[in-house]
Amino acid sequence: MLSKWKQQSPYHLMLIPSLVLVFIFSYIPFYGLIIAFQKYNPGLGFNSPWVGWDNFSHVFSQPNFVRTIWNTLYMSVFKIIGGIIVPVIFALLLNEVLHSGVKRTFQTLVYIPNFLSWVIMAGIMLDILSSDGIINTFLGVFGIAPISFLGTPSIFPWTMIVSDIWKGFGFGTVVYLAALTSIDPGLYEAAVIDGAKRWKQTIYITLPLLMPTIVLMTVLSLGNVLNAGFDQIYNLYSPVVYQTGDIIDTYVYRLGIQQAQYSIGTAVGLFKSIISSVLVAVSYFLAYRVAGYRIF
16 A cells, blocks of 8 residues: 555645645635625625525526526527537548548648637637628628627527537547547448448447447536536627526626626526536436446
8 A cells, every 4th residue: 555655646746736726716715605695895805794595585586597597508508419419420421531631631620619719719700790791791692681690689599509519519529530430340341241331330330339428428518507608608799689698607797797796696606506516416427327437
């Protein structure tokens, strides 16, 4: 036991700086959660009057809060679904490309947006989706009037969903391509001998063997159901689309930072954190039971 500890001690020492940072920035701030149960006054600090559950009662009685929960679930669920389907389809198509140079080129091109922040992506999207942008210019060729993708409440959520899938599906493609390389080529050779074409091979060999990875990625995504993408929506939304584009994170930001309602904002953030923690725990439990994946 002692020899094993000596052997692994350098790795444990490497963890110390990270553990210190996590303790400082993640655990010490837990004390600030008491603001959710106070009528917080910056002048009084944590000695502000205690109000118990009143902040939560006030939040849950607000129609806007119920609407933000629906918007969050609506967008995040479709982002998760699209974030699974699109990478799987693209990985299957890319796997059929025989020229390695072409395959690597496409793989790199779709992966690049994953490294760009939403501040940069928002600027790109504003140029693409503006009234004189690429998309509306193309639609104008067919006599279609310009569409306000970021200013129409009914269109804005789907603009967020599609753009999020576009930005992130490159990462999923890499994961599924890696899973495809682990499939035994002998299975395809046997299928060819039996007369199976590429479509039959995909249906009866590729997809069944890819399913554990698909299930794992889907289950692990459940923990993000309440994370509809603050960076994305904050950089692209406006008051005209609050009705359909406002999510829990942007709602907390406006209440806690812009309107200085610190207690209400903390209460909403605490509610979201608790639900998200439960979803993360459930997702890892399902990942272990369904796909055999475990962290420790």
